[in-house]
């Protein structure tokens with residue numbers, strides 16, 4: 001299968017291409033992990049596939065190996081960020097769930113005690 005081309009107006013495609021700055025802390029053949037601009041926890045990292053898919057469901061359908069790599073990378077980030085007490089992984093999917101960037105991304109949050117239910 002061929003992977004989709006970068007989307008011209010997508011900020012995360014631009015980060016993958018090195019056209020927008022980001023504090024990249026981990027990268028693999030399939031994904032890139034960088035710090036969120038507006039952190040909601042002491043550690044707040046976004047793990048994104050290099051290919052453009054609108055959300056996690058699209059990614060799982062078209063490139064399941066990349067979805068698996070996102071999860072494995074989240075664990076690698078948790079280890080380097082010393083989140084041994086626990087961390088949260090979040091995929092916001094759709095506007096009502098507060099998805100604001102429509103390039104699939106996994107939030108990795110840690111370094112503080114989380115509450116439940118989420119807002």
Ligand code: AMP
Nearest residue numbers: 011022035036037038092098099100101
């Ligand atoms: P979501 O609301 O789930 O779509 O998450 C998008 C996230 O991307 C938000 O937490 C933003 O703070 C973050 N964000 C947006 N632009 C950038 C950027 N250029 N670099 C890093 N994080 C960003």
